[in-house]
Amino acid sequence: MKFLTTNFLKCSVKACDTSNDNFPLKYDGAKCSLQQDDSIDFNPEFLLSILDRVDWDAILAVAADLGNESLPRVKPVLVPGQELSEDDQAILRDLHTLLIQTSIVEGQMQCRNCEHIYYIKNGIPNLLLPPHLA
Amino acid sequence: MLPTPYVRCDYDTVYEPSEDSFLLLDALEEERASLGATFQDKLSIVCELGPGSGIITTFMMQNGIPTKDKSIYLAADISPWALEATRDTAKHNSCNGTYLEPLQSDLASCLKGREVDLLVFNPPYVPAEHVPEAPRMGEDHRMWLDLALLGGEDGMAVTKRLLDQLDNILSKKGVAYILFCARNRPEEVAQRMRHNGKWKVDLIMHRKAGWEVLSVYRFCRDNAI
Numbered sequence: 001m002k003f004l005t006t007n008f009l010k011c012s013v014k015a016c017d018t019s020n021d022n023f024p025l026k027y028d029g030a031k032c033s034l035q036q037d038d039s040i041d042f043n044p045e046f047l048l049s050i051l052d053r054v055d056w057d058a059i060l061a062v063a064a065d066l067g068n069e070s071l072p073r074v075k076p077v078l079v080p081g082q083e084l085s086e087d088d089q090a091i092l093r094d095l096h097t098l099l100i101q102t103s104i105v106e107g108q109m110q111c112r113n114c115e116h117i118y119y120i121k122n123g124i125p126n127l128l129l130p131p132h133l134a
Numbered sequence: 135m136l137p138t139p140y141v142r143c144d145y146d147t148v149y150e151p152s153e154d155s156f157l158l159l160d161a162l163e164e165e166r167a168s169l170g171a172t173f174q175d176k177l178s179i180v181c182e183l184g185p186g187s188g189i190i191t192t193f194m195m196q197n198g199i200p201t202k203d204k205s206i207y208l209a210a211d212i213s214p215w216a217l218e219a220t221r222d223t224a225k226h227n228s229c230n231g232t233y234l235e236p237l238q239s240d241l242a243s244c245l246k247g248r249e250v251d252l253l254v255f256n257p258p259y260v261p262a263e264h265v266p267e268a269p270r271m272g273e274d275h276r277m278w279l280d281l282a283l284l285g286g287e288d289g290m291a292v293t294k295r296l297l298d299q300l301d302n303i304l305s306k307k308g309v310a311y312i313l314f315c316a317r318n319r320p321e322e323v324a325q326r327m328r329h330n331g332k333w334k335v336d337l338i339m340h341r342k343a344g345w346e347v348l349s350v351y352r353f354c355r356d357n358a359i
Contacts, residue, residue, distance in 0.1 A: 005235045008179065008208070012243040023246050039230040049177035049204050100233065124217055124236050127244035128268075134240065 001125050002037075004099040006062045007054050011111035012118075012127045012134075021113035024058040027065035032107030032120070034066065040100050047092040048078055050099060063098070071098075136163050139192040139227045147215040147275045149186040149282040153343035154256055154313050159193050161311060161339040161350040162254070169200035169252065172307060178205040178251040179305070183241055183296065185209040186282055188220030190254055195229040200252050206233040208250075212240055212268055213278045241296055242303045250303050253310035255296060258282055261289040261317050289318050297323070300353060301332060309354045311338065316347040324351055332356055 006024055016022035056075035063071055076091050078084065084092070107120045116133065119126050128134075138159065141151055162169075178200050182191045191209050198205070209220045217236035224234050237244060242253075258265070262284035269277035285292050293312065296303075304310060314320035324335040334356045340349035 002233070002235060004206070004233075005208070005237075008246050008249055009237075009244055010246045012240065014243070017247070040233060041231055043203055046177075046203055049175070053177045124214070124238055125244075126238040128212065128238055128240055129243075 001104050001120055001123055002100055003062065003066075003102045003104070004050065004054070005125075006109075007058050009125065009127065011114060011116060012129050013111065013114050013116060016111055016113045019113040022111055024055075024062050025109040025118065026112050027062055027104070027109045028107065029066050032066060032104045035103050035105045036097075036101050037103050038101055042093060042096045044084060044089065044092050047096055047099075051076065051078060051092075051095065054099075059099070066104075068098070136193070136197050139189050139196060139223060141187045141189050141192075141223050142226070143187045143219045143223070144215070147213070147278050148219045149216075149279065151187055151189045153341070153346075154259075154315075154348050155186075155189050157339060157341050157343070157348050158190055158254065158256055158311065158313055158350055162190070162194065162199055163197075164339065165311070165352070166197065166199050169309065170198075172309070173200040173205075173251055176204070179208065179249050180205050180252045181208040181210060181242060181245065181250045181254075181303075183210050183253070183255045184216070184257060184282065185211055185220045185236075186216050186256070188216075188223035190256065191220060191234065192223045192227050192229055194252075194254070195224060195232040195234065196227060205252075206235070208235050208237055208245070210237045210239040210242060210244070212238065212281060214238060215275065215278055216282070241292075242299065245303065247302050248305050248308070251305050251308050253300075253304060253308065254312075255293070255310065256313045257293045257296065258285040259289040259293065259313065259315050259318055260284055262286055265291045285318075289315065290323070293318065293323075297327065297353075304353075304355070306355065309352060312351055312353065314349050314351060316349075320349055320351060327353065 011022040265286040
């Protein structure tokens, strides 16, 4: 599961929808094994559109869960359509490496509200609930 | 006409692409230009529910629906076999360079609210006494196939559940394409959705397939267009 996908996943438990703690899920850094996958080419336009849309605080939270504290605290502001400086390009390349190339192959994550644990196996997260929670 | 993806799966566990899948492909092809115009310049989140073999998601990836290089594709299925198949089908059709994420999920219940720009759903629409439960570990794998087919009362149990959540799934400009068979009484469903005031519902395409009449409807917020 690619890092960026964590920006769209919440707890599946319906009752948690009224809580602010169901997103992002809390990733267990010690139990997550990461892999770099370079099958998607770097495309600055794609990264710009992603940057425009993502919830940056959630990116920071998951990055910290996985041991990466090096991201800027505030979402970088880059204007699409304008010539990108070398610094901008470098930012986008770093984000490409983190958001798109970094995958969690095996691991687990937890809802910060109900504390239900979800697992990632063979790169695929399982967000199904056991019958008593569904 | 856009080419149909190459698909080879184990059809004992995964739904084999059929007339319903092809009707959705044709509907998406017809809608391609307008979807491209609606979603140009921005990132689009595409979500297919119940991708099965992955033929539809792969078709969208191959043909840049809604946008080339600016879409990410989420494929959510309850069946682990379908998720494997979806990943394989994308690979067989050289879609490795496109963002695809298979998610094991009950409909879109794991997705953060109002993020999906393009939703596609070929549901289990065959009328049946009830919607089967997912087989447990060790049970016959072929039971997964029933889940892809049987839709409970009027074949609408699963689709109805999805429609009830639609407001919470689609983004502001979000569009959903959903397949129905005549026994689902889609015109009544469409009327109900229109009447609750929020939705614009249009029949995009229909076709006689054997003894079934299949149709694809488009749902979007009434104020989105």
